[in-house]
Amino acid sequence: MNRLFVADLSRLLAGTGLLAFVVLLSQNTAANESHSQRGHSLLLDDRIVKRVENAQLTLGHVTKHPANPLMVEDRPWEKRFDNLYANVLFDRDVGHYRCWYGPFIVDHSARSKSQQDRQTPYRPPSDRQSGLCYAISKDGLVWEKPLLGLVEYKGSKENNIIARGPHGVGVFRDPHSSSPDHLFKQFFKLDEISVAFSADGLHWSDYVDCPEIGARGDTHNNSFWAPTLSKYVGITREKNAEFGRLVARTESDDFIHWSPAEVVLHGNDHNLQTYAMPTFYHGGVYLGLLMIHDQQQDRVWTELAWSPDTKQWHRICPGVPLIPNSDREGDYDWGCVYAAATPVIREDEIRIYYGGSDGLHFGWRCGSLNLATLRPDGFAGYTQVSEQKPAIVTTTPIRTTGRLLALNADVSPSGFVEVAAIDAAGNKIAQCRLTKSTTGEMSVLDVPTDAGMYRLRFEFSNATVYSFRLRERTVRR
Template sequence: MNPSSRPVLAAFLAAAVTPALHGQQARPLVERQKPIPVSTERHLFLDDELVEARAKVVRVMHRPVKQADPVLVGDQPWEKWTVYLFGSPSIHFDPVKRLYRMWYTACDVPVDHYFINYATSTDAVHWTKPLLHLQDFKGSKANNIVNQGRVFWINSTVILDERETNPERRYKSLSWDFAPAQAAETWPEGFYRPSASAEHKKGRPLGVSVAFSPDGLHWQPYEGNPVLMNTGDTHSVIGWDESYKKYVGYFRPSYAASGGIRVIGFSTSDDFIHWTPPEIILKPDAEDPISDEFYDMPVVKYQGSYIGFLWMYHNSPNPALVRSPTLAHVKGSQQALDTQLTYSRDGKSFIRVGNREPFLPVGAPGTWDQGWATVSDMIVRDQEIWLYYSGWGTRHNNDQEQLGKVVGGLRLMAAIGLAKLRLDGFASLHADDAEGIVQLRPIALRDQRHLRVNADTSRGMLAVELLDENHDPIAGFTRSDFEIM
C-alpha cells in the first residue's frame, strides 16, 4: 500500500502469546478520533495512549536482571565509607576516547567530607580509577577526586552540553553544597540540618550548586552558588530538552513546600543557572502506605518519552504517627529504598508502571544490596538496556560505623551495581490462553512505509489487520491477507 495515498490508519493486532495471565475487557471505541502522528521512534506500550481498545490482554512490567557483584566499590582511602550514584546523568560514552566515563559520590571515614570521583571503562563493567592529581586528600593529590565543596559537594549530575558555545562550559554539573557564609536569619526555614561538622554548626545554608568544566575533570563552581535554595539534597537533570527548549531538571522541594514529606518537583532553566521554583508533579497518594515517601526520581529521555526511576523510601514508622520530616529518625523504621518505574510523554505527568511493585527491589537478606537499590542512570549497550544503581547493605539511617564491617558473614558496604534489561523491555502486552486483541487508535503515516511490531510468538501466534478511519478493514490488508506469525 502506498502510505501517501491512505495516511490515516488504525492497526488491529490479535495475539495469544503468554499464558496464565488474566484478561482485560476492551474499552469502548471512540469514533472519529483525530489521527495520532507516528514518528520513527519506537512505542513502548507503557501506557494506553495509542491503544483504543484491548481485550484479554494485560500490561506486564519486566524487572531487570541484577549482576551478582557490584561494578564499583569503595577501595580507596578517600571512599572507605561509601560510593554511590545519585541522580542522572552520571555515565557518558566518549566517542573520541572510546571510553565510558562515570562521576560518582564518595566519602571517607569519619564522615567529614564528600567528594565527586571519576572512573573510566572500555566495557562499562570493569572500571578504572585514574590518578588525576587534581584535588588534595590528606596531603596527596594521587587520587581520582575531581571536585569537592567546603564540606558537602554531593549527588552530582553531569551533562555534556553539545549546544554550548563557550568551551569552558561544555560540561555542566548540579551538586548539593553549602552556600557562601551568610546570616542564617536571611534564609528560609527548613534549609539547615544538624551535623557533627563544624561547618554545619556555623549554620551555613544548603543548596543546589552549579559547576562548569571544559573536559569533565577541571571544574569551576559558579560564583553565584547556590542556584536553588528551595530544594532537598537529591536531584537529576535531563539536560537540554528540545521539547521544552530549556534545560529540564527534577528536584526535591523543601519540606515547607511539600507538607513535610519527600516528593518530586519539576524545574526548567534557560541557562542552567536560573531555575524555576520546583513544581510538585508527583507525591504519595492514598494508595501508598502512609510511611512511603518519594526520595528522588532520575529521569532519562528514551524513544521520545520520559522514563523515570522513582526511589521509594519505605520509612515504616508507627502508622499512627502523622507524616513528618522527623519520622526518618524513628527507631525501628524499615527505611529501605527500592525503585519503581514511571513513565511520561511530556516530562511532567507521570504514571506508575507495574501496579506500584518494585521495578528494582532490594536484594535478598545476606546480599550486598539488601537495604537499598536505587536506579540512577541507564545506557544502551549490546542491544540491551544497562541500568546502574546504588546498592547498600544497610538501611537509610544506618550507623555509619557499620559500613565496611562484616556482620553475619556479610561485608556491609555501599557500592554501584548493574542490572540489565532487553532493549525496549520495560513492559509488554500479554495475552492469556485465549486470543487477545489490541486495537490502536487512528495513526497518521507520512513517510513511513513499514509498521513493525516486536512480539514473542514462541507460545502462540500473531495476526495483524489494518483498519481505515471508520474501523473497516482495508482491502488487501485484512487479517486473512497477512501471514500468521
C-alpha cells in the first residue's frame, strides 16, 4: 500500500487492487481535545470513535520479509540469541540503521546440535552471562557486526560486544535530552534495574542503579519519553503466583530517579502470561507490542495493545497475534516471535523488527533477527462485519479551524468509502464517495464555513479504515 498525502495528488487512487485514499476538507478541520494534538489519529483509539455499526476492529496484516532471517548466531560469542531483545532505529545523523541486541554470550549453543540432540532438555550453565552487542545496516536488511574493540571476550576485543552482564537492555535515542552526553539511554537489569547514558550509542557511562523501581526486570526492559506526560516511562516486569509474568510501569522526570514499579497489564490466567511489552508513541496513543508466553505450548507470539496514558492498557484482539508464528515446526520463527523495541516508521511502510527462534522458549533453539512490515498506520483498523450492509464508523466531534484531512484506508476493487461531515442535528452537510473507479481525481469534501462542530462518518464496504491525519493546507500559486 502507498501512503497518500495532499501534496501528492497524482498518486490519489493510483494502482490496482487495494487502494489508499485522501479526502480533502475544503474549509479544513482540526481535532478537539479528544483527538491527537498532532493532527494524527488512529481509529483504534476509542476516544476518537463515538459509534460503530456493522464494523469491528481488527489487526492489520503484516508481511514477513522474504529475506528473513536477516541476522543469525554466527559469531563465537553469540551462543544463544534467546529472545534477542533487539532495539532497532534509523539514525539520521549517521545515515544508517543501528541495532543493539542482547544474546547470551556465555551459554550452550544449539547451532551444531542435530534434531535428535535437541530432544534432550536444555539447561543453562551456572555461569550463564548476558551481553549487549551492536550491528549496523545501510538498508535495514543486510546487517554487519563491526569489530568495536571495546570489550574482551576470550582474550580478544575483536568483537561487536558493547557490554557484558546487563540483561534485557532497552536502548533508545532521546531527542528530548538537553545533554549531548545523554542522547542515548539504556534501561536494563543488572543486580537491579539500572540506567546508563551515551553520546554515540557505543561508549557508555557507568551504570546508575535505581533500586527504588523494585521490579524483577528479567525481560526486555524498555523506556521512552512520553510526550503527553512530559516524563520518562519505563516498562519492565513483575511476577506473582496468580498470573505469572506481569507488565509493570515506572516513571521519572530525569531518567535517574524513578517511581516504584506498578503492574499495569497481565494475562487472563497463568497459562498465557504477558512476557514483555516494548512501548512507543504513535498517532496520539501509546502502542505496546505485547509478547504472550503460552505456558502449555512453550511458545511466544506478539500481540498489540494501546493506551491513552501508559497506565491503562487495552489489548486489541486478545489471543490473535499481530506477528504470527510460522506453522512449520523448526522454521526460523516457529517457536518464538519477540518484537524489537520501537518500529521504524517510514513514509511507505512500518517496519517491525523481531527476534525469532526455531525452537521452544525453554528448549534448544537458534535465534535470528527478522522483519515484518505493515502499511502506513496499519496496526489495526475497522472492517465490515456483514456483507449485507455497509459498515459505519462515526467519530467524536471535530471543529473547523483551517486544515486538510487525509484518510488512510484499504479498499478492494469492489468496495468504497464514503466520508461525510455530520452536524449536531445529524444532518449530512458534506460528503465524498471514493471508489476504485475514481482514479486520478481530487475529491473535495466541501464543509460550509459556518459548520462549527461536526462529526466525521466513514461508511464503507469491502474496505478497512485505519486513521486520519490533519494536515496544513498547501496554497497553490
